[in-house]
Amino acid sequence: MEPDLFTAAAEDRAEKDPASSPLAVRMRPRTLDEVVGQQHLLKPGSPLRRLVGDGAGGPAGSSSVILWGPPGTGKTTLAYVVSQATQKRFVELSAITAGVKEVRAVIEGARRAAGGYGKETVLFLDEIHRFSKAQQDSLLPAVENRWVTLIAATTENPYFSVISPLLSRSLLLTLEPLSDGDLSGLLHRALAEERGLGGAVSLPEDAEAHLLRIAGGDARRALTALEAAAGAALAKGEDEITLGTVEETVDRAAVKYDRDGDQHYDVASALIKSIRGSDVDAALHYLARMIEAGEDPRFIARRLMISASEDIGLADPNALPLAVAAAQAVAMIGFPEAALTLSHATIALALAPKSNTATTAIGAALADVRAGLAGTVPAHLRDGHYKGAAKLGHAVGYVYPHDVPGAIAAQQYAPDAVHGKRYYEPTRYGAEARYADVVEKVRERLRGAGGA
Structure with missing residues (x-):
């Protein structure tokens, strides 16, 4: 049996009994025009529009496509829509379970379909990054000879995970994460449309907000959670x-967390202060709250980088x-x-020895500069690499530290206005104890x- 017959059977069953299919399938x-998000790929005249023969330029032939993006952003959906719009057979394989044998079977089936009744095939290969180089090589003849229109999906950077010959023969499309607005619109469509929940239940704002966080x-x-919640509500005789x-x-x-309000800053502040206080368990609690609330992981990572210098140094x-x-x-x-x-980084930072000397040192130096304590750079430290510098006294008398024992030359480095100032006062915590010994000797x- 050809692999695509399973898909055909599922679609036939869905058409005859829509309620038997998952909500996510029914709302596909x-x-x-029904695709949610990805507007950068759906503009008139875009490569994706041309691929299905929609818009200026006409069809883009049987170009193969690589879809790169996070889970749940519509990679499978786009492949299905392309097959429907171009009236082609749709065959789906997953690189997790399929191998070269399955790929060759699909290719042979595609050649028979094309030769026997002129039906072209779209092969959707999910998680192509899990295929080895040899397995990806097996796709090349089909792509080069256009026996199939390959649409491959990956969550990993294709420049690292897809072989160059396949990448060069394919159109690379990058999918962006869906926004809360995109998902909200999808949920409301699923609630209202007959192929969805057909208006059987309503969704108040607080419940919708939690569904968006979960998604x-x-x-x-998002659709799977909505379907489960709707089923539970109807089972209790509720229409909300x-x-x-x-x-x-x-x-x-439900996490009480407004990403655009005070909670956003309060929880972020509590995370950093818990790390500063070496309470690893509290830090993990606040980290979990931020993750559960759908906080941008890059924001959390930036706060951890700041903490590493501000509180540990x-x-x-x-x-x-x-x-x-x-x-x-x-x-x-x-x-x-x-x-x-x-979690790895949070635990390591919370349990690390603490020092804020990097913070206090630059703070004190900045305060002096802002107060006008700058002064001119000592003449012997100025640039002496240009003609006439020596006549001005620039770089004259400079002692090259590597020419003296210990590589520390007894000469003035700071301007007169701050000569002798001590900005850095090391602690004796952790590795900084070594710096405390060194700085006094230096x-x-x-x-x-000059008696600093």
């Missing part, structure tokens, strides 16, 4: 999906590189996996330059 867009930008998750019903159905408490010089690495990882992977990275050597 039938045209590009996290994932349309499939209350917040309590949503909570009971999805087994998650030289007491643990590895804290900042760890926080930066976490921010880079979060930007690459996104939720839900980013929660693990943020200052003692430098005192030979």
Whole structure:
């Protein structure tokens, strides 16, 4: 049996008995105009419009496409819409369960369909990044000879996860996370349309807000949660999906958190102060609240990077590189996996030794500069690399530190106005204890330059 027969059977069953299909399937867009979000891909004359023969330029032939974006943003939907709009067979495979054998079977079926009754095939391959190089190579003949229109989906950067020959033969389209506005519109359509819930239940604002938080930008998750909550409400004889019903159905408490209001700043502040106070459990609590509320993981990562310098600093010089690495990882992977990275960084920062000397040192230096204590740069430190500099006395008398024992030259570095000022006062916590010993010895050597 050809793999696409399963899809055909499911679609036939859905048409005969729509209620038997999941809400997410019933609400699947039938045209590009029904697609939620991704407006940058749906403009008139866009490559996607041309692919289905809609808009200026006419059809773009049988171009293969790679769809790159987070889960639930419509990759499968777009593949289905393309197949429907172009009247092509639609075959779906997942790289998690399929191998070269299954791919070859689909390609052979596509060749028979094209030769036997002139029907072209759209092959939707989900999670192509899970295919090895050899498995991806098996797709090349079909793509090059246009035996199939390949639409491949990936949540990982295709420049790292898809082989170059396949990438160069495909149109790369980047999908963006769905906004709350996009998902809200989808929920209201599902509530009202006959193929959805047909007006059987209503959804108040607080319940809708919780559904949006649960969804996290994932349309499939939003519709699945709505369907479950609606079923629970109807089972109780209610025509309204209350917040309590949503909570009971999805087994998650509604987080009291306004991302645009005071709670946003209060919870973020509490996270940082808990890290500063070394209370790892409180820090994880506030981190969980931010994650559950749908906070942007990049915002959380930025706060952790600031904390690494503001509250830990030289007491643990590895804290900042760890926080930066976490921010880079979060930007690459996104939720839900980013929660693990943020937890890793939060625990490490909360349990690290603490020092705010980097904060107080630059604060004191800035205060003096703003108060007018700047002064001119000492002549021997000025640039001496241009003709005539020596006549001005620039760089004259400068002692190159590497030419003296210990590489510390007893000469004045600061301007007269702040000469002798001590901005950095190290603690003896963690790794900073070493700096405390070093800085006193260095200052003692430098005192030979004018009694600092």
